[in-house]
Amino acid sequence: MLRDRRARTEALTGYFFIAPYLLITLVFTIGVIAFAIYVSFTKFNLFQAPEWTGLDNYAKAFGDAKFLRSLGNVFWYVVIVVPAQTALALGLAVLLNAKIRGSSFFRTVFYAPSVTSSVVITMIFFWMYLKTGYINLFFTKLWALGGATWEPIQWLNNPTGLFEGIAAAFGGDISNVHWFFQGPSVTWMAIMFQNIFTTAPTFMIIFLAALQDVPPGLHEAASIDGASRWQRFRMITIPMLRPVIFLIVVLGTIGTWQIFDQVKILTAGGPLDTTLTPVYLIFIEALGVLGPPRMGFASAMAFVLAAIIFVFTLIQRRFIETGTEMY
């Protein structure tokens, strides 16, 4: 009898303790997603009642030039930024993991810029990317070292694609091929650089914590066997870090597919739609920037994006786990 009563009190207390989580999740996660699924099958502008249109929104999304363009843009973005920031973060972490005095000081200094908001950093980069800004000054000085002159460029208003530019440098012209194969635009790559610059230190901290969990005995044993520094990195550090690498690649992928802040502040999708992204499109549809808000269409785009992110994550898992079996 007493046990029963205690168990009942325990269960009731449990429910009261998770009540805030349950209620808010029920309304703002489960309820809202169920609603989004419904809305994605309707035509809905916020002011009139939703009108059922079936799969129309999804069909429209896959036929929408802007949406496809945004997916293509972000594809290049993910493919370049995620490996770059992961490698950079790992490199920084390995450097900081050296047993030297003051490494925690450097850790703090490296990480500090990442605690500020992306709006602040983007604003500063906006200013540095101006035609009369420091980035052009840097290239001017660099080119001057080699005796050449650098013509300052409009970093944030340059639709030239990467491959288009490379082809032009060799006298070719690929301006007629499909936009996807012209590669990311100069502006888009400028944003990529800024993103790598600001995200790498955060992931560096995660790598550093993981590196400190690698048993030092492994390295000692390997170096007694005559393994070089690089060999130990390849054969011990990387395999031991595999789960963390997977985590960082996944976090990076989910984050980069949803890039918004930089686009909103720096380019609004331009020039010539080369920096358009899905979340930016969803955002302007919701606010009705281009006419009446198309909530159904925006929801459909959001689900397509979520599906793509999900598939990407699955592929990465496959890829990284297959790697593990080698060891």
Next chain:
Amino acid sequence: MPVSETNTTEMGPGIPAPKDRQWTARVVRLVRRPLLYLLLTAIGLVLFTPFILAFLGTFKSDAEIIAWPPSFLPAEWLFENWPKLFSTDFGGRPRPEGATSLGLMAGMLVFFGAFLLGGMSSETKGRGVPRRIGLPAAIGLAFLVGAMAAWYVGLGFDGRLLQLTVGAAFFVIALIGVGVLAMSEPDWGRVLLAMVAALLLGGLTTVLFEVFAVIAGGGRFSRWLYNTALLSTVRAFIMVLFSAMAAYAFARLRFPGRNFIFAFMLASMMIPGAVTLIPAFIVIAKMQWVNTAYSLVIPSLVNAFGIFLLTQFFKAIPRELEESAFIDGASFFQIFNTIVLPLAKPALLTLFILQFQGMWNDFLTPLLYLNTPDMWVLNVALSVFQQQYTAAWNITLVGAMVNAIVPLTMFFAFSRYYIEGVSYAGLKG
């Protein structure tokens, strides 16, 4: 450093040269450390360069800041650029419903905190007012709290749905407080007393913080700073409290459905935010929460990541302490409050810092929900500011610096907790 690392290929086969080898090893050993320090310093400088350049830029004139070639130090130090930021005015008077919402969010935090803390003293095992009178009276008082909140909202704004939804939110929060305290067979007289005291305290806070908001102005920098600081603080506080409660339940209490809910919570962490963006906006617009503090605070009062982090932490605390307290007749809430929470202080502080920073740095949600100048947070204001005054880069950079100062100061004060939080999130997540 082991000798095997040095380059030995230059030596011919069969020619032993132990002295040479030792010599190279010594040089490598001697050079490596200063080189490493040099490299680390260089990287640190590169990472900080944008901030240094921007900081110096805040003192330059309108012309100098966009002149080619850009200068490093200002030709003339214009210290008056900084106060200029505070005197910019985007117009727009403080809207009463906006100021009320800020006040009520501060009031909610004080009410809930004071209620639970005050209720603690009532744990003297059912003397005084009996349960059959105390419980209904407490529920009635909870209803009164909701009704008062709804009434207060209605003073500044004519909107049925806003009043109804905000009132309901306050009623539910008060009810949860009653439920938590009721589980420990309290002295109901004291619970009711604690509730009335919390109601007075919360009401006073509401009025006070609403007045502050009005004093801070409409579309002015002081108001944006106020909005950002208030929203970040209140949201982080309540979120840590709710997360800790849920985490304690997941870590220690047995109830049907616990594992399922926990698994669901973990899975929900994988849902990309873009999916809920549109429908959440629709719901919030329908409830008339747009351009008020409710839209940013209430939907994000709980956070799956925070609950998960604390659950792992609580599980690592040895059970013995709690069990002996239980035998002494303490209730779950008492154990939670007096044993578990004090032990978890570092984890709570870590979560608080991460959540505070998360709200302070958020951009997309405030941009979507807060459109009137009196409700902007710093990030939104900064982006609008830059669009309006494309020429005044010096003032925009002052705004960026002021925005960055708070997170940076917090970081340097609590850097250990930041780094623990981020690395913990990564390793166990």
